[in-house]
Amino acid sequence: MxxxxxxxxxxxxxxxxxxxxxxxxxxxxxxxxxxxxxxxxxxxxxxxxxxxxxxxxxxxxxxTATGPAQNPVFGPYSARDLVEVRRHVEIPVAGYAASRRSSDDLDLLDHLVRQMDAESDNTAWVALDTLFHITIAQASGNPVFAKFIEEIRDALGRQSTFLNQLGDRRENSNEEHRRIVAAIASGSREAAVEAMTAHLEHVEHTLTTIVRPARAPHQDEDDQARD
Missing domain, CATH: 1.10.10.10 (Winged helix-like DNA-binding domain superfamily/Winged helix DNA-binding domain)
Known part of the structure; x- marks a missing residue:
């Protein structure tokens, strides 16, 4: 592909x-x-x-264009839509999960990260990825959060596929997921928030890198001359 x-x-x-x-x-x-x-x-x-x-x-x-859009679309939502909403939902959700998670939640999260590490099929990995984020929302103890992540799971899956195809994100995502689970398991709200924040920042950075127009070689030279 x-x-x-x-x-x-x-x-x-x-x-x-x-x-x-x-x-x-x-x-x-x-x-x-x-x-x-x-x-x-x-x-x-x-x-x-x-x-x-x-x-x-x-x-x-x-x-429709000779260069990539600055705001790719995943189903009914744009990349900007998802980035903005995930910052305001999934980061605090990770904090709540650290405070409220059960042993069953931790077992499932640990099982999911192990499956993702071992999974070789891209489609199966993306399905596990969305389930991972839904499970964190469920671990928050607030069913509204879980319902919300369920609502956007298709868009999250499309975005995840896009990032893996064009940004080679899988290995880094696996490592970031492990850090999130470790932080939630520690019971530290601050650590969980920090781990999820870092994960979403890496997602946003990869999106930006993918859609940024390529610069002509002479353009960098012109910029340096102006500096």
């Missing part, structure tokens, strides 16, 4: 496919890259999340 996505993104950004032009059909791309149509579909979804294309039912996929 990464190879298909990299090729198509490069072709669009280099102008091989102009704005308004139609990309080859899924079947044609699958044959060209010798992959399944489901792999091509994943790559096309990633292009759409980047803001480079749009899909029209029954017509195909069309190029």
């Amino acid at each position: 990464e190879a298909v996505l990299t090729h198509l993104r490069g072709a669009i950004e280099q102008g091989e496919y102009e704005v308004g032009s139609k990309l080859p059909a899924e079947a044609a791309l699958a044959k060209e890259f010798e992959v399944s149509r489901s792999v091509v579909r994943e790559a096309l979804r990633a292009l759409q999340a980047l803001g480079l294309t749009t899909s029209k039912t029954g017509k195909g996929t069309f190029v």
Whole structure:
């Protein structure tokens, strides 16, 4: 999938496919890259999340921009929507979880991080990732928090897939998740808040890195000359 996505993104950004032009059909791309149509579909979804294309039912996929959008969309919510809301919900939720978690909550969280460490399938990993965040919300002892995270789980899953595909986030996420669980297990509200804050900051940084337009080599030289 990464190879298909990299090729198509490069072709669009280099102008091989102009704005308004139609990309080859899924079947044609699958044959060209010798992959399944489901792999091509994943790559096309990633292009759409980047803001480079749009899909029209029954017509195909069309190029809408030659550079990534600054605010990718994951289902009904944008990256900015999720970043803002997660800061105000998941950070305090982690603190509540540290104060109120049960032994069953800790056992489940520990089980989930171990599963994520061992999981090789990207789709399965993303499902575990969203379950991890839902479990922390449940551990807070407030069912409203758990209901809220459930409500946005699809968008969180799409964002997680996007970050793994384009930002190679899995290994770092696993480490950050372990730190969050350790902090919650310690019973320290401050440590749990700090661990979740760091995790979400890394997510935001990776998103920014993915969508930031590439700078031409001479641009950096011009900036240095002006400085």
